[in-house]
Amino acid sequence: MTSTSNASSAERADADGDTPVADNLGAVLATGEPPNAPSAWSASVTFAWRAMLKIKHVPEQLFDVTAFPVIMTLMFTYLFGGALAGSPEEYLQYLLPGVLVMSVAMITMYTGVGLNADIQKGVFDRFRTLPIWRPSALVGAVIGDVCRYSLASVVIIVLGLALGYRPGGGVLGVLAGVGLLLVFSFAFSWIWTLLGLLLRSERSVMGVSAMVLFPLSFLSNVFVDPRTMPSWLQGFVDVNPIAHLVAAVRGALSGQWDGSATLWMFVSAGIILAIFGPLTMRRYNRK
Amino acid sequence: MSSAPAIETSGLVKVFGATRAVDGIDLTVPEAAVYGILGPNGAGKTTFVRMLATLLRPDGGHGTVFGRDIVGDAALVRRQVSLTGQYASIDEDLTGTENLVLLGRLLGHGKTAARRRAGELLDAFGLTAAADRQVKHYSGGMRRRIDIAASIISTPRLLFLDEPTTGLDPRSRNQVWDIVRVIVAQGTTVLLTTQYLDEADHLAGRIAVIDHGTVIAEGTPGELKSSVGAGSVRVRLRRAEQRAQAERVLAAELGTEVHFDADPVALTARIAGGESGRGAAEHASRALARLAQDGITVDDFSLGQPSLDEVFLALTDRKENRA
Ligand SMILES: Nc1ncnc2c1ncn2[C@@H]1O[C@H](COP(=O)(O)OP(=O)(O)OP(=O)(O)O)[C@@H](O)[C@H]1O
Ligand SMILES: [Mg+2]
Numbered sequence: 001m002t003s004t005s006n007a008s009s010a011e012r013a014d015a016d017g018d019t020p021v022a023d024n025l026g027a028v029l030a031t032g033e034p035p036n037a038p039s040a041w042s043a044s045v046t047f048a049w050r051a052m053l054k055i056k057h058v059p060e061q062l063f064d065v066t067a068f069p070v071i072m073t074l075m076f077t078y079l080f081g082g083a084l085a086g087s088p089e090e091y092l093q094y095l096l097p098g099v100l101v102m103s104v105a106m107i108t109m110y111t112g113v114g115l116n117a118d119i120q121k122g123v124f125d126r127f128r129t130l131p132i133w134r135p136s137a138l139v140g141a142v143i144g145d146v147c148r149y150s151l152a153s154v155v156i157i158v159l160g161l162a163l164g165y166r167p168g169g170g171v172l173g174v175l176a177g178v179g180l181l182l183v184f185s186f187a188f189s190w191i192w193t194l195l196g197l198l199l200r201s202e203r204s205v206m207g208v209s210a211m212v213l214f215p216l217s218f219l220s221n222v223f224v225d226p227r228t229m230p231s232w233l234q235g236f237v238d239v240n241p242i243a244h245l246v247a248a249v250r251g252a253l254s255g256q257w258d259g260s261a262t263l264w265m266f267v268s269a270g271i272i273l274a275i276f277g278p279l280t281m282r283r284y285n286r287k
Numbered sequence: 288m289s290s291a292p293a294i295e296t297s298g299l300v301k302v303f304g305a306t307r308a309v310d311g312i313d314l315t316v317p318e319a320a321v322y323g324i325l326g327p328n329g330a331g332k333t334t335f336v337r338m339l340a341t342l343l344r345p346d347g348g349h350g351t352v353f354g355r356d357i358v359g360d361a362a363l364v365r366r367q368v369s370l371t372g373q374y375a376s377i378d379e380d381l382t383g384t385e386n387l388v389l390l391g392r393l394l395g396h397g398k399t400a401a402r403r404r405a406g407e408l409l410d411a412f413g414l415t416a417a418a419d420r421q422v423k424h425y426s427g428g429m430r431r432r433i434d435i436a437a438s439i440i441s442t443p444r445l446l447f448l449d450e451p452t453t454g455l456d457p458r459s460r461n462q463v464w465d466i467v468r469v470i471v472a473q474g475t476t477v478l479l480t481t482q483y484l485d486e487a488d489h490l491a492g493r494i495a496v497i498d499h500g501t502v503i504a505e506g507t508p509g510e511l512k513s514s515v516g517a518g519s520v521r522v523r524l525r526r527a528e529q530r531a532q533a534e535r536v537l538a539a540e541l542g543t544e545v546h547f548d549a550d551p552v553a554l555t556a557r558i559a560g561g562e563s564g565r566g567a568a569e570h571a572s573r574a575l576a577r578l579a580q581d582g583i584t585v586d587d588f589s590l591g592q593p594s595l596d597e598v599f600l601a602l603t604d605r606k607e608n609r610a
Contacts, residue, residue, distance in 0.1 A: 025411050025412075025465075025466060026469050026472065027411075028407050028408060028410075028411040029439060029442050034394060034441035034442070035396055037366070037394070038392065038394075042392075043393055046393055049389070050381070053380075053381055053385055054380050121375075122374040122375045122376040123375070123378045125337075125340075126370060126372070126376040126377070126390070129340050129341060129342065129368060129370045130365065130393050130394065131365040131366040132393055286344070
């Protein structure tokens with residue numbers, strides 16, 4: 001085995017996948033004190049960057065945050081528009097904030113699915129032996145997902161505008177509405193991270209998530225005013241966090257703030273995070 | 288703390304359901320050397336290493352790394368160790384550079400420092416041309432190298448290498464051995480698990496042989512060999528037609544099996560260990576004297592140490608007989 005020092009022969013050796021330059025290996029070993037461990041925030045951002053790199057290498061994973069919201073918006077606008085509000089354009093004024101929330105809430109379940117697949121891989125062994133704030137790997141993954149949710153929100157709002165949706169709250173209202181949605185989704189994702197760690201396969205994570213998400217998003221004010229529902233169902237809608245979120249986002253977009261819904265949305269986001277964040281970390285540490 | 292050994296465990300236990308994967312391991316690993324953990328599939332090597340690397344919580348006993356408890360002081364342990372797991376501990380979807388930059392950042396390097404470090408390591412490990420390729424397209428040997436490179440972005444005090452050469456061809460295996468030697472020469476302690484006896488023999492200063500989650504022998508490679516048997520004597524005769532006669536003489540004198548080598552004038556006899564208290568050389572010289580008495584001309588002879596394979600078989604047999 002020859003060790004190479006000039007560039008061209010080194011490259012030839014690489015093509016074979018061979019020949020580490022063992023001679024200068026000693027020189028490349030770091031001496032002295034290693035740098036201080038990164039802060040919790042900086043480690044989390046680094047993991048979010050990892051999530052972005054993964055999207056760069058596997059762009060197909062953006063399918064769920066682009067095509068899915070488009071289908072949802074078109075389907076429900078034209079399916080229910082005529083029957084519920086006389087015309088699709090009119091219905092869209094009511095529906096769009098709801099379908100925005102529903103699509104993003106549905107997409108959050110991919111956080112658990114992705115984590116389940118990711119964490120099976122050996123690289124997590126390495127992450128967990130690093131001297132970093134342990135939750136950062138998961139927080140970073142969720143931050144990466146929040147970027148995906150933003151993309152989905154942009155897709156839906158642009159499509160809505162094209163179809164004739166006119167938000168009364170203007171640019172600020174739209175930004176505020178999307179902001180509320182992202183805050184809630186960040187908290188909501190921790191339910192799926194826990195499921196992703198608890199369940200054995202991606203498929204089961206998917207199944208359980210759908211079972212939770214369908215009733216939460218349909219039995220709400222996404223499609224129709226809950227006052228048209230039987231009272232027992234209204235009772236459920238009243239405690240459904242997705243319903244509070246929809247009311248808050250709808251208020252922000254339309255420029256007519258719904259203070260109590262917004263407050264409830266923050267409270268339920270806080271409760272979800274306070275319960276599922278620590279549970280997820282407990283599970284992550286014991287795995 | 289500098290006087291504490293690199294690793295010290297006492298009665299370490301890990302149970303998975305009905306399997307006692309690690310069943311009471313007591314071990315002391317001195318600093319700045321390669322320590323080999325040798326054992327067959329399912330012996331508990333990976334489980335043992337994962338406990339020491341703070342990835343698994345022991346179910347019993349305790350362990351320290353440079354004097355720090357692997358449960359109570361896990362965060363301090365993590366500052367000193369690095370793990371190259373049995374199953375690729377790098378991100379297959381990312382490129383070589385991205386992997387090393389990611390880990391450099393997580394170890395606290397700034398953006399430019401992390402990039403520079405990645406470049407240096409890829410260069411030193413002969414991976415420059417593959418730097419921008421996704422790791423999933425690397426060959427087995429290249430994967431192992433990037434995996435080890437990822438473990439020494441900051442030089443750890445203790446490096447765990449879990450079966451670093453399983454599945455590699457001899458050439459890639461030699462490359463990994465070279466890398467390990469350089470790392471140890473710089474003062475890092477390496478705990479290396481392997482199923483290959485010659486690997487432990489080549490690299491490790493001390494070896495623990497484990498089976499069914501317990502240590503069945505511990506010592507230097509030389510000590511292990513001499514604890515088992517004295518080895519073998521290989522004899523080359525002048526005339527091939529005397530080989531059958533020589534076989535009878537050696538078998539009678541040494542009381543062990545005698546093999547004909549592929550070479551038509553050579554034969555090898557094992558020398559039984561221990562009980563009589565005599566060493567290999569003494570056995571061998573008596574056997575050679577008998578050959579001379581019987582008129583068999585010996586051109587050449589050599590004494591061989593037992594291979595670690597023989598050591599391993601002898602040790603596991605002994606244990607099964609006891610059980
Ligand atoms: N997570 C787990 N759940 C259940 N059993 C496990 C788990 N991990 C290991 N085991 C069992 O513990 C025993 C020891 O496994 P371990 O992986 O430590 O062996 P090993 O010496 O590393 O083997 P190999 O050479 O095949 O890598 C085996 O019987 C294995 O089936
Ligand atoms: Mg193993």
